[in-house]
Amino acid sequence: MDSAERLxxxxxxxxxxxxxxxxxHLWAWTRFADGEDPFPYVFAILSDxxxxxxxxxxxxxxxxxxxxxxxxxxLTEVDQDAAFAILVGMVSRTLAYGVRGRYPIDKxxxxxxxxxxxxxxxxRWWTNTDLGSWKPVTxxxxxxxxxxxxxxxxxVVLAADED
Numbered sequence: 001m002d003s004a005e006r007l008x009x010x011x012x013x014x015x016x017x018x019x020x021x022x023x024x025h026l027w028a029w030t031r032f033a034d035g036e037d038p039f040p041y042v043f044a045i046l047s048d049x050x051x052x053x054x055x056x057x058x059x060x061x062x063x064x065x066x067x068x069x070x071x072x073x074x075l076t077e078v079d080q081d082a083a084f085a086i087l088v089g090m091v092s093r094t095l096a097y098g099v100r101g102r103y104p105i106d107k108x109x110x111x112x113x114x115x116x117x118x119x120x121x122x123x124r125w126w127t128n129t130d131l132g133s134w135k136p137v138t139x140x141x142x143x144x145x146x147x148x149x150x151x152x153x154x155x156v157v158l159a160a161d162e163d
Contacts, residue, residue, distance in 0.1 A: 002117075003152025007032060010118050010153055011073040013111060017157070019102060022094030024140055024161035026102050033154040039075075040068035042147055042156050050136035051160055063136045075136035075147065080116060083125035086093070087112045087146050087157060090131065095142040095161035115148075123150025 002008075007030055014028040017047050030047050043065065052064040078086070089113075092105040103111065116123075126147045137145045140160035148155040151154045151158040 001151075003032060006118055006151050006155065007135070007153050010155060011112055012023055013118070014155070017111070021102055021159055022096050022099065022161040023139055023163070024095075024142075024159065026160075027156075027158045028157045031154050033149050033152055035070070035071075038147060038149050038154050040073040041154070042145075043068040043071045045156060046071070046158070048139065051140060053139040053145075059146060062137050067138060071128075071137060074128050074137055075145070076128070078125050078127055080123065080125060082130075083117060083127065083148065084112050086127050086129060086144065087115075090129075090144040090146070090159045095131075095159060096163040097143060101159075104159070115129060119148060119150045119153065119155075121150075123148055125149075125162065129143070 011030045014030060027049060032050045065074055077131055086106045090110040091101050091103050093099060124131040127138050127145060129144045131144065134144060137143050137158050141162045143160045146157045
């Protein structure tokens with residue numbers, strides 16, 4: 001399967017994911033991967049959707065990263081199994097209260113099993129969380145970010161929640 005077909009199929013697979021999520025929101029983005037550092041792009045989409053803020057007027061530092069390099073420093077590369085578990089967890093229950101998320105667990109597992117199959121071998125995964133703790137990547141109280149890069153496709157899934 002070529003990158004264009006893979007991107008189309010992944011886009012369709014994740015189309016129902018974005019929307020309300022607990023007291024926050026869930027987002028998913030896909031695009032062609034160009035073999036370059038993905039983090040400036042990931043930072044740009046987080047900025048464009050309004051989840052990044054700058055330093056406060058009183059001089060305290062911003063919670064969210066301020067550029068792609070700072071974002072990358074907050075992410076840890078994980079293996080496919082860890083990425084799968086985090087994606088399923090962040091979609092099937094909310095971050096703040098652990099109640100039902102966007103999808104029931106069986107649907108979340110089905111979606112992300114298909115995603116991993118579509119990506120194929122050699123995909124790299126990064127995240128800011130193990131769903132027990134996290135390094136902030138947004139201005140929200142809680143957030144979970146997973147980035148997948150492989151097979152010519154880049155996927156970004158973000159959950160942000162408030163308690």
